[in-house]
Amino acid sequence: MCYGAIEAGGTKFVCAVADENLKIIKKVQIPTTSPQETFKQIFSFFNAYDLKAIGIGSFGPIGTNPNQDNYGYILATPKKGWTNFDFLGTLKKRYDIPVVWTTDVNAAAYGELLMGAAQGKTSCLYLTVGTGIGGGVIMDGQIFQGIASPEMGHIYVKRHPQDEYEGICPYHHDCLEGLAAGPSLEARAGIKGQDLPIDHPVWDIQAYYIAQALMTYTLTLSPEVIVLGGGVMNQDHLLRKIRQEFTTQMAGYVETPDVEEYIVRWGLPNKSGIIGSLLLAQTIS
Structure with missing residues (x-):
């Protein structure tokens, strides 16, 4: 069988x-x-x-x-x-x-916990950043689900001071998905994300929003590790920027593991x- x-x-x-x-x-x-x-x-x-x-x-x-x-x-x-x-x-x-x-994303989080980047942990948060943004959470080895499936890509985030983009989300416009999903890169820059030079300022905006969301998830859920996946995360320089922004925005308020061990890329691409x-x-x- x-x-x-x-x-x-x-x-x-x-x-x-x-x-x-x-x-x-x-x-x-x-x-x-x-x-x-x-x-x-x-x-x-x-x-x-x-x-x-x-x-x-x-x-x-x-x-x-x-x-x-x-x-x-x-x-x-x-x-x-x-x-x-x-x-x-x-x-x-x-x-x-x-x-x-x-x-x-819950299934992906479970896969990452048992066979991917979160092996050895009992909790993790998996966030995919691609055409859309979604997140799954594992707590005590079990998938977290409340009255509905968590829609972590649709939280609102504080706007970057230099960003006037209206957002792509058809429901909320400038939620996290609306401002930081893959299509937002091309909408702002006129260039597909995979073709954007690493020094393009849109990457700083992207990192600002994703790091802000990761701080919110950390403050509310306190996972042992955060795993980032999806096509947009196939960028080493973006992962570095997110880690830097996360450290800056958290400002030492909550102690987490070393950021390079706490915010990691998926182990099962x-x-x-x-x-x-x-x-x-x-x-x-």
Whole structure:
């Protein structure tokens, strides 16, 4: 028997099956189109295997409270066709096996805790900075979830004194995601983030906002380590700037581990979510 995993993203779904040692047997990418077409391909992939359990990390926001009617649903997403879609119910109609349902960033945080940059810890915060910004939290080895899935990319941040950009978030405009997600780089500079020179002033603005958010998360959650992932974080100079800004903004108010050990890059680049989903499947089998 195999463990199954789904990392559901707004652009693509990654599906995988692994053996009992979590060695991946096969993995596929499926374009995120309509729910009907996407699930047709998901079923085609998993039908070839005898599944013991499935772990799902999904884009959101999603319903995560089992006591609510919207549990297992994709909620108010800008992804056309997916709002109020019963993701979990659709899957369970096909496969009568245990399923873990959580956000993509929660799954990634779990993967980083057990097999990535946060190994050896009991708590961590994982923040992905890419097309959007999202965060997942592990406390005492367990995924933290309240009345809804935490949407850590949508906190408000104090504006950089030299930044007049209105923000890209369709809901809040100048929240953290609106001001610091990948598209904001190109919107300000007219150049894609991967092509921006390292001395471009927009990087200072980017670091200012991300560091400010990390300070807020530290003051409220006190994780043992913060793990940064996503395409925007594939920049050594940005990580250095974030660490410097974090130290400056914290101003010695709360003691943390050495900043180079406290704020780190992901240990499972582009794999945190799918590995975390497989690990979650293993917990309920």
